[in-house]
Amino acid sequence: MIPALYCDGQTARSHPVEIAFLSNGALHLTGSDIDRVIPPFEFHASDTLGQIPRFIRLRAGGVVEVPATPTAFPSRIHEPASRFSRILHALESHSGIAALATLLIIACIVAAVWRGLPALAHHVAFAVPEKIETQAGNAALTVFAQAFPRSQLEYFEQHRVRRQLERLLAARQVHLPPRVVFFSMEMPNAFALPGGVIVVSDELVRLSTHDDEIAAVLAHELGHIEHRHGLQSVLRNSSALLLVGTVTGDLSTIGTFSASLPFLLLQFGYARDFEREADTFAIDLLRSAEIDPGRLADILTALEAARPVSGPDFAYLSTHPSTAERIASLRKITAPEMSADAPR
Amino acid sequence: MDSSDPATKADEPPPPPITSTPPVLEPPPPAAPARVPFRFHGSAAEYFRIWIVNTLLTILTLGVFSAWAKVRKRRYLRGNTELLGHRFDYTADPRRILIGNVIVVVLFLGYALFGAVYPALRLLALALTVLFLPWIIVRSHAFNAHHTMWRGLRFRFHPSLSAAVMIYLLKPLLIPLTLGLYYPAWARDRFAFRIQRHRFGTAYFHFETTHGPFYRAHLAAGGIVVIGALFLGFWMQWLTTHNAGHVPTTTQTLPGLLVYGGFILLAKHYAFAKLFNPVWNGTRLDQHRFRASLRSGRWIGLQLTNLAAIIVSCGLLYPWALIRSARCALESLELEPAGSLDEIAPMGSSSGSAVGDSAAEFAGFDFGL
Numbered sequence: 078m079i080p081a082l083y084c085d086g087q088t089a090r091s092h093p094v095e096i097a098f099l100s101n102g103a104l105h106l107t108g109s110d111i112d113r114v115i116p117p118f119e120f121h122a123s124d125t126l127g128q129i130p131r132f133i134r135l136r137a138g139g140v141v142e143v144p145a146t147p148t149a150f151p152s153r154i155h156e157p158a159s160r161f162s163r164i165l166h167a168l169e170s171h172s173g174i175a176a177l178a179t180l181l182i183i184a185c186i187v188a189a190v191w192r193g194l195p196a197l198a199h200h201v202a203f204a205v206p207e208k209i210e211t212q213a214g215n216a217a218l219t220v221f222a223q224a225f226p227r228s229q230l231e232y233f234e235q236h237r238v239r240r241q242l243e244r245l246l247a248a249r250q251v252h253l254p255p256r257v258v259f260f261s262m263e264m265p266n267a268f269a270l271p272g273g274v275i276v277v278s279d280e281l282v283r284l285s286t287h288d289d290e291i292a293a294v295l296a297h298e299l300g301h302i303e304h305r306h307g308l309q310s311v312l313r314n315s316s317a318l319l320l321v322g323t324v325t326g327d328l329s330t331i332g333t334f335s336a337s338l339p340f341l342l343l344q345f346g347y348a349r350d351f352e353r354e355a356d357t358f359a360i361d362l363l364r365s366a367e368i369d370p371g372r373l374a375d376i377l378t379a380l381e382a383a384r385p386v387s388g389p390d391f392a393y394l395s396t397h398p399s400t401a402e403r404i405a406s407l408r409k410i411t412a413p414e415m416s417a418d419a420p421r
Numbered sequence: 422m423d424s425s426d427p428a429t430k431a432d433e434p435p436p437p438p439i440t441s442t443p444p445v446l447e448p449p450p451p452a453a454p455a456r457v458p459f460r461f462h463g464s465a466a467e468y469f470r471i472w473i474v475n476t477l478l479t480i481l482t483l484g485v486f487s488a489w490a491k492v493r494k495r496r497y498l499r500g501n502t503e504l505l506g507h508r509f510d511y512t513a514d515p516r517r518i519l520i521g522n523v524i525v526v527v528l529f530l531g532y533a534l535f536g537a538v539y540p541a542l543r544l545l546a547l548a549l550t551v552l553f554l555p556w557i558i559v560r561s562h563a564f565n566a567h568h569t570m571w572r573g574l575r576f577r578f579h580p581s582l583s584a585a586v587m588i589y590l591l592k593p594l595l596i597p598l599t600l601g602l603y604y605p606a607w608a609r610d611r612f613a614f615r616i617q618r619h620r621f622g623t624a625y626f627h628f629e630t631t632h633g634p635f636y637r638a639h640l641a642a643g644g645i646v647v648i649g650a651l652f653l654g655f656w657m658q659w660l661t662t663h664n665a666g667h668v669p670t671t672t673q674t675l676p677g678l679l680v681y682g683g684f685i686l687l688a689k690h691y692a693f694a695k696l697f698n699p700v701w702n703g704t705r706l707d708q709h710r711f712r713a714s715l716r717s718g719r720w721i722g723l724q725l726t727n728l729a730a731i732i733v734s735c736g737l738l739y740p741w742a743l744i745r746s747a748r749c750a751l752e753s754l755e756l757e758p759a760g761s762l763d764e765i766a767p768m769g770s771s772s773g774s775a776v777g778d779s780a781a782e783f784a785g786f787d788f789g790l
Binding site for chain 2: 082084085086087088089090091123126127128129130132134138139140142165168169170171172174175178179181182185
C-alpha cells in the first residue's frame with residue numbers, strides 16, 4: 078500500500094488514498110469514501126523525473142499523485158512508450174553519467190572551436206575590406222622595419238625580383254596589387270603579410286641560382302596573399318577580435334593585432350594547411366606562367382640546407398615538419414613535367 | 422502526509438464507504454484566513470544531472486531533443502512546486518513543442534537565406550513577424566496554461582487575439598509618442614492581460630494592482646539605466662580625448678559597453694524585484710488572494726551572484742542559478758484562501774470540456790516564449 082492523493086477531476090478536492098497494484102496490473106484506490114479498481118488500460122502514469130511525484134492520470138478523469146518512492150511502481154505498469162524515458166531517468170540519476178556528459182559537452186565545444194574558429198576566421202578574412210587589409214599590412218610592416226636592418230641589395234638585384242613578380246602577375250592577378258619589400262635578415266626567408274606585402278630577405282635573393290626560383294617563391298607568397306592567410310592568422314590567434322568582427326563587423330582594430338604577425342611568422346611560420354594551400358596556388362600559377370613548378374622544390378631544398386642548424390629547430394618542427402614533406406609532395410606533383418623535361 | 426489543506430484533514434474517522442461524508446463541518450479556522458505557503462523542493466544537484474544529460478542529448482541530436490529537454494525542465498520545476506500538499510504538473514507533448522521549434526527555425530533560416538539575396542524580403546519578414554507576434558504570444562500562453570495542472574484541474578488562458586493586438590502592437594506605439602512616460606502603464610497592462618485571461622478550472626484570475634508601483638519601479642530602474650548611460654558617455658569622452666582624435670575602436674569601447682550592459686541587467690532585476698510583491702498582492706483567484714514578501718535586496722544579490730557564477734563556470738552553474746531563483750521567488754509567495762478551494766471545478770461539463778481540451782490542444786503551440 079502506497080499513500081497517495083487523489084483528485085477526481087470534477088473538483089479541486091483532495092482525497093488522501095492508498096494505492097496498490099493488483100496482480101493483473103489494475104490500480105486499487107482505497108480511501109475514506111473511495112474504493113475503486115481501475116483496469117490497467119484505463120490509466121497512464123507519468124514518467125519518472127528526479128524526485129517529483131508520479132501522476133497517474135485516469136482516462137475517465139482524475140489524477141492520483143504518488144510521492145516519489147523508488148519502489149512504488151511495479152515495472153509492469155510501465156507502458157512500452159516509456160522505456161525511452163526510463164533510460165533517460167537512469168542517465169539523469171547517475172553522478173558518473175553527469176560527469177561524463179559534462180566532459181562530452183566540453184569536448185563538443187572544444188571541437189567546435191577547433192574546427193569552427195578557422196572556418197570563421199576564413200569567412201571573416203574574406204569579408205575584410207581592402208583598405209583595412211592594407212592598413213593591417215602596414216602595421217605589420219612597421220614592426221618588421223623596426224626588427225630588421227635595411228636591405229643591402231643593389232638596385233639591379235631588387236629589380237630582378239620585381240621583374241619576376243611582374244611576370245607572375247601577367248599570368249594571374251591577385252585581389253590587390255602586391256609589392257615586394259627587402260630586409261637583411263641574416264637568413265634566407267620570405268613572408269607574405271596582409272595587404273599584399275611580400276617580405277624577401279637579401280639572403281634569399283642571393284641563395285637563388287635561377288630567376289625561376291625567385292618566381293617560385295613569389296608565386297607561393299602570392300598564394301598566401303590571395304588566400305588572405307595573413308589576416309586569417311591574425312584572426313585565428315585573436316579569438317576576441319574574431320568575436321567582435323563576427324558580431325559587429327567592425328574590424329578596425331585588426332591593425333593593432335596584426336602587429337604581432339611578424340613575430341608569429343618568424344617563430345612558427347604559417348599553419349601547415351596554409352602552406353599547402355599556397356603551394357597548390359603556386360604550382361597552378363607557375364604552370365600558367367610557363368615556369369617549371371619543380372623550381373619551388375629546388376628553392377625549398379636550398380632553403381632547408383641553408384637554414385642555421387642551431388636555429389629554433391624545435392619550434393620550426395612543431396608546425397613545419399612539412400618542409401621536407403612539402404618538398405616530397407612537390408616533387409611528386411611536378412614529377413611528370415620534370416621527366417618530360419629530362420630528355421631535353 | 423503533510424497536507425495542510427484544512428479541508429482534507431478531518432477525513433479519517435468516518436468508517437468505510439458511506440456514500441459521501443458531508444464536508445460541511447470541516448473548515449477549522451473560520452475567522453482569520455490562514456496563509457498557505459508555496460514550497461519548492463527542487464535540488465540543484467539533481468537538476469544539474471537532468472540538465473546536463475538533456476543538454477548533451479540536445480547537442481548530439483542537433484537540437485531536436487531540445488523540445489523534450491524543455492518539457493522535462495518545466496515538469497521538474499512545476500513538479501517540485503507544492504501548494505496545499507499538491508504538486509503542479511506539466512503535461513505537454515514534446516512533439517508539439519518540436520513543431521513550434523521547427524516552424525521558428527524554418528522561418529529564421531528562410532529569413533537569413535532569402536534575406537541575404539533580397540534585402541527587401543527581410544523587411545517583409547520582419548513586418549510579418551511583428552504582425553504575428555500577438556498570435557504567437559496568446560497561443561504560447563494558451564498552450565502552457567492548458568498543460569499546467571494542479572489537483573487534477575487544468576489552467577486555461579483565453580487566447581483573445583484582438584486584445585493581444587491591442588496590447589502588443591497598438592499600445593506600444595504610444596510609448597515613443599509620450600517620450601516613454603507610457604511605458605510603466607504599458608507594463609502594467611501587459612500583466613493585467615496575462616493574468617486576467619488565465620483561469621484555473623472555474624476560478625478566474627483577477628489583477629488589481631494600480632499603476633503606482635509600476636511607475637515607481639520603472640522610474641528607479643530608468644534611473645539606473647541613465648547612470649549606466651552616463652558612465653558610457655564619460656567612457657567614450659575619455660577615449661576620444663586620449664585617442665588623439667581617432668574614432669575609438671570596438672575593443673576600446675567594449676569595457677564601457679559591458680558596464681552599461683551590467684547596469685541594464687541590474688535595472689531589469691531591480692524592476693522585477695520591486696514589482697514581484699505588488700503584482701502578486703494584487704492578484705486574486707476568485708476570492709483567494711496571493712501574498713508576496715520578496716525582499717528586493719535579496720533578489721538582486723541572488724541574481725548578481727547567479728550571473729557571476731554562470732560566467733565563471735562557463736554556463737555549468739546555470740541549473741544551480743535556476744533552482745536558487747525558483748526557490749527564492751516561490752518561498753516568498755503565499756496563498757491566502759478565502760475558504761476551501763475544493764469547489765473549483767473544471768470549466769463546463771466533463772464531456773464538453775474534452776472537446777474544448779482537444780480544441781485548445783490543436784490551437785496551441787509553444788514558440789519558446
